[in-house]
Amino acid sequence: IAISPVRPIEELPDELISQIAAGEVIERPASVVRELLDNALDAGATDIRLRLIAGGVRLIALEDDGRGMGERDLRLSIRRHATSKIRSLHDLESVETMGFRGEALAAIASVAELRLVSRTGEATAALLLDARSGELEPAARAVGTTVEVKELFFATPARRKFLKSEQTEFAHCLEAVRRHALARPDVGFAIWHGGKLQQQWRALAHATAADHAEIAQASLDKRIAEVMGADFIEHSVPVDHQEAGVRVYGRAGMPTASRSRADQQFSYVNGRYVREKTIAHAARSAYEDVLHGQRQPVYVLFVEIDPAQVDVNVHPTKIEVRFRDGRLVHQAVRHALDLALAPSRALPADDGAG
Ligand code: ADP
Numbered sequence: 001i002a003i004s005p006v007r008p009i010e011e012l013p014d015e016l017i018s019q020i021a022a023g024e025v026i027e028r029p030a031s032v033v034r035e036l037l038d039n040a041l042d043a044g045a046t047d048i049r050l051r052l053i054a055g056g057v058r059l060i061a062l063e064d065d066g067r068g069m070g071e072r073d074l075r076l077s078i079r080r081h082a083t084s085k086i087r088s089l090h091d092l093e094s095v096e097t098m099g100f101r102g103e104a105l106a107a108i109a110s111v112a113e114l115r116l117v118s119r120t121g122e123a124t125a126a127l128l129l130d131a132r133s134g135e136l137e138p139a140a141r142a143v144g145t146t147v148e149v150k151e152l153f154f155a156t157p158a159r160r161k162f163l164k165s166e167q168t169e170f171a172h173c174l175e176a177v178r179r180h181a182l183a184r185p186d187v188g189f190a191i192w193h194g195g196k197l198q199q200q201w202r203a204l205a206h207a208t209a210a211d212h213a214e215i216a217q218a219s220l221d222k223r224i225a226e227v228m229g230a231d232f233i234e235h236s237v238p239v240d241h242q243e244a245g246v247r248v249y250g251r252a253g254m255p256t257a258s259r260s261r262a263d264q265q266f267s268y269v270n271g272r273y274v275r276e277k278t279i280a281h282a283a284r285s286a287y288e289d290v291l292h293g294q295r296q297p298v299y300v301l302f303v304e305i306d307p308a309q310v311d312v313n314v315h316p317t318k319i320e321v322r323f324r325d326g327r328l329v330h331q332a333v334r335h336a337l338d339l340a341l342a343p344s345r346a347l348p349a350d351d352g353a354g
Pocket residue numbers: 035039040043064066067068069073076077078082083084085098099100101102103104105106144145
């Protein structure tokens with residue numbers, strides 16, 4: 001057994017602290033894409049353009065038409081633990097924004113070259129901030145923000161070595177956009193890779209008021225068709241159920257849409273894409289009766305619940321959440337799917353497709 005030499009405790013330098021923290025949040029280009037998308041949506045963007053070069057390693061540039069930042073906010077935005085989204089523990093207990101940790105931009109700045117160009121509605125010009133030099137200069141831009149991330153992991157070659165091929169990294173970036181696009185039919189998304197337009201989903205009519213529920217449903221179905229393929233709409237049924245303060249809606253694939261891999265299962269809690277075992281388990285149990293053997297269901301499920309009933313602060317990337325009462329959520333999801341899938345039960349399950 002090697003015994004490490006006794007060494008005195010030292011406090012780590014700030015830059016290393018940031019790089020260690022960044023390791024938790026920024027694993028690959030898609031992590032950057034996810035964080036920038038969250039920020040754009042939190043800023044109220046309705047139109048988001050993403051340009052990538054070399055799978056996002058050379059360049060990730062995300063342009064939004066959100067509310068933008070003035071000089072003070074721009075400077076603060078790249079500092080660790082600086083956020084406009086929460087102020088107190090009380091706010092943290094019922095977060096309604098995608099972000100709240102105030103860490104993403106700081107983390108990105110510690111592992112890549114980061115530049116921000118932003119303009120608010122009140123400003124007469126945009127401002128460009130170079131995170132490395134801290135220099136601020138006038139720039140030209142409409143209201144909104146452009147975040148440019150270059151040479152990801154240039155200073156951390158160990159991380160860089162873990163990256164896969166450009167095509168694979170691009171595929172992960174595209175997956176991050178799909179996850180966001182499914183949840184926000186009211187927002188337009190466009191993605192370029194190496195100068196080539198890869199995907200474009202236009203903003204769709206959006207209505208939250210109850211009397212406009214059909215519009216919201218139509219837009220959601222259209223976006224789901226765009227992102228999952230028109231075929232999926234044909235081979236899926238709408239889900240919409242509410243019980244005990246939990247609403248579950250979306251679309252559930254019929255047995256004919258099932259796949260050999262569980263790679264098309266999208267679940268959201270209050271608009272946030274999550275991988276959460278209560279929902280996953282409820283879905284699996286609901287499908288047990290309609291799917292054969294190893295077939296995996298396809299679904300897009302949105303769970304809406306009082307934010308105070310969910311703890312989103314359990315994972316640095318927020319992909320996991322914890323419910324105060326998991327049983328209620330489990331039952332709501334199970335019942336929602338049982339109701340939606342009831343007609344499929346009467347039919348013999350189809351093993352052929354997918
Ligand atoms: P968080 O999103 O957790 O607050 P970030 O590091 O991602 O932390 O962003 C820090 C702050 O910078 C945000 O709270 C927000 O005020 C501001 N910000 C980041 N991106 C944008 C954007 N695209 N548009 C407007 N403001 C932004």
